[in-house]
Amino acid sequence: MSDLFASAGIETDAQRSDAPRPLADRLRPQTLAEVVGQEHLTGPDGALTRLLRSNSLGSLVFWGPPGTGKTTVARLLARETSLHFEQISAIFSGLPDLRKVFEAARKRRATGQGTLLFVDEIHRFNRAQLDAFLPVMEDGTVTLVGATTENPSFELNAALLSRARVLLFRALDEAAVAKLLVRAEALTDRALPLDEEARGVLVRMADGDGRAALTLAEEVWRSAGPGETIDAETLQAIIQRRAPIYDKAQEGHYNLISALHKTVRGSDPDAALYYLCRMLDGGEDRLFIARRLVRMAVEDIGLADPHALAVANAAKDAFDFLGSPEGELALAQATIYLACAPKSNAVYTAYKAATRVAKEAGSLAPPRTILNAPTNLMRRLGYGEGYRYDHDEPDAFSGQDYWPERLGRQHFYAPTDRGMESRYADRLAHWEGLRGQRRDEEA
The missing domain is CATH 1.10.8 (Helicase, Ruva Protein; domain 3)
Known part of the structure; x- marks a missing residue:
C-alpha cells in the first residue's frame, strides 16, 4: 500500500510519524468514498465516479469554498488513475516554474507515466501563465486539475475553460x-x-x-x-469566532449585495435584514451599504414612496454621525423601511428610455417659445415669443408643446397604481385632458 501512496505522491502515516501533524491532515480521506459533503461528485453516481468508470478523466477545475476537499480529491484522483501527483500553488509559481513542471511531465510521459498537475489557487495566475497550460493540456502532457475559490467564469480565460470541465464543490452542510x-x-x-x-x-x-x-x-x-x-x-x-467567509473584493461581496437588493425589491424585510447583517458581520464597508440602500430607494421604490430616498439618505447621515456600532441600527431601519415600501421602477424605466432617446436623437434645439431672450438679436429671432407663463393660466397649466419639432411629443414616465405614484397617474391624466382642450381651443 505504501508503494501505491508513493506513486501518487502521497506520504503514508509511517513516513510522517515523526512530524507533528494537524488533525485535518491525519483525517485526510484515503478513498473517494471517505470524502464527506461532496456526494454529488464522489458518491456512487457522482460526476467524478462516472469519469473514473469511463477511464476518461480529462482536465478539471474544482470550484468551491475553502475546506471542502479540493486538494484531497485531486490526490485521490491521481491514485485512482495511477498518475504521478504534482502540486504547485499559483501564489508561489511563475512561468519558469511551470516550464520545469512541464518538462518533468514530458520525461515521465516518455517512460509511460502520466502526470496529474494540481494547481492550487489557479485564479491567481495571469493570462499569459494560464495560456501556458493550453499546449500541455491538448497534447496530454499533463492532466490539469485547478482549484479555485473564485468564479471561474470571471477569473479564468475562456481558452482554458474550453479545455477543462468545471466541477462545483459545495460548502459542507x-x-x-x-x-x-x-x-x-x-x-x-x-x-x-x-x-x-x-x-x-x-x-x-x-x-x-x-x-x-x-x-x-x-x-x-x-x-x-x-x-x-x-x-x-x-x-x-x-x-472567539472564526471570521465568516466573505471577501469584500470577490464574489461573496457581490453575491450578498445582490441578495440584499433583491430581497428589498421583493418586499421581504426579514430576508433583507438577514443579508444586511451577513454583510455587516463580514466587515463590509458601511458606507458602501448605505450607498446601495440609496440606489434601491431610487431604482425600486421611486415615486411610489418619495420618502424612501430621504430615509436612505438619513440612514447614511446617521451612520456618519454615530459611527459604529450604533450607526448600524440606522442602516437596519432603512433596510426594513425600503423592504416594506410600495415598489415602482417607473422612474428608473423612464430615465433609461429618456437617456436612449437623448443619445439617439442628436442635438435638437428646444422650441424657441421656451428659450430665454437676453439680447435684442435673440428677441428679433423669436426667442421666447408666444411663451405662456403657466401660473397665469387657468389651472396653472398652459398645455404648451415643449418638445423639439423634429422629435415630437414622447412618453417615458408611466406611473404605477402603487403608493404615492397612483396620485401622479391621476394628475398626469388630468393634465393630458387639459392639454387636449388647449389644442382644440387653439385650432
Whole structure:
C-alpha cells in the first residue's frame, strides 16, 4: 500500500510519524468514498465516479469554498488513475516554474507515466501563465486539475475553460461537519468536551469548512480543563469566532449585495435584514451599504414612496454621525423601511428610455417659445415669443408643446397604481385632458 501512496505522491502515516501533524491532515480521506459533503461528485453516481468508470478523466477545475476537499480529491484522483501527483500553488509559481513542471511531465510521459498537475489557487495566475497550460493540456502532457475559490467564469480565460470541465464543490452542510467531528473523536479516542448546544455552535462556526471544523476541535481539546464540559457561551469565549467567509473584493461581496437588493425589491424585510447583517458581520464597508440602500430607494421604490430616498439618505447621515456600532441600527431601519415600501421602477424605466432617446436623437434645439431672450438679436429671432407663463393660466397649466419639432411629443414616465405614484397617474391624466382642450381651443 505504501508503494501505491508513493506513486501518487502521497506520504503514508509511517513516513510522517515523526512530524507533528494537524488533525485535518491525519483525517485526510484515503478513498473517494471517505470524502464527506461532496456526494454529488464522489458518491456512487457522482460526476467524478462516472469519469473514473469511463477511464476518461480529462482536465478539471474544482470550484468551491475553502475546506471542502479540493486538494484531497485531486490526490485521490491521481491514485485512482495511477498518475504521478504534482502540486504547485499559483501564489508561489511563475512561468519558469511551470516550464520545469512541464518538462518533468514530458520525461515521465516518455517512460509511460502520466502526470496529474494540481494547481492550487489557479485564479491567481495571469493570462499569459494560464495560456501556458493550453499546449500541455491538448497534447496530454499533463492532466490539469485547478482549484479555485473564485468564479471561474470571471477569473479564468475562456481558452482554458474550453479545455477543462468545471466541477462545483459545495460548502459542507451541518451533517457533513458533524460526521467529521465524530471521525476526529474516533481517531483521537477522545470525546469533544462540549454539551449538546455547544457542539451545534461549533458545527455552525465552521461555516461549511471541514478543515476549520477540525482546527476548532483541536482548540477545544487544548483549552478544556480536566473533566470540564464546555457550554456554548464558554466555547465562544475560548475560540472567539472564526471570521465568516466573505471577501469584500470577490464574489461573496457581490453575491450578498445582490441578495440584499433583491430581497428589498421583493418586499421581504426579514430576508433583507438577514443579508444586511451577513454583510455587516463580514466587515463590509458601511458606507458602501448605505450607498446601495440609496440606489434601491431610487431604482425600486421611486415615486411610489418619495420618502424612501430621504430615509436612505438619513440612514447614511446617521451612520456618519454615530459611527459604529450604533450607526448600524440606522442602516437596519432603512433596510426594513425600503423592504416594506410600495415598489415602482417607473422612474428608473423612464430615465433609461429618456437617456436612449437623448443619445439617439442628436442635438435638437428646444422650441424657441421656451428659450430665454437676453439680447435684442435673440428677441428679433423669436426667442421666447408666444411663451405662456403657466401660473397665469387657468389651472396653472398652459398645455404648451415643449418638445423639439423634429422629435415630437414622447412618453417615458408611466406611473404605477402603487403608493404615492397612483396620485401622479391621476394628475398626469388630468393634465393630458387639459392639454387636449388647449389644442382644440387653439385650432
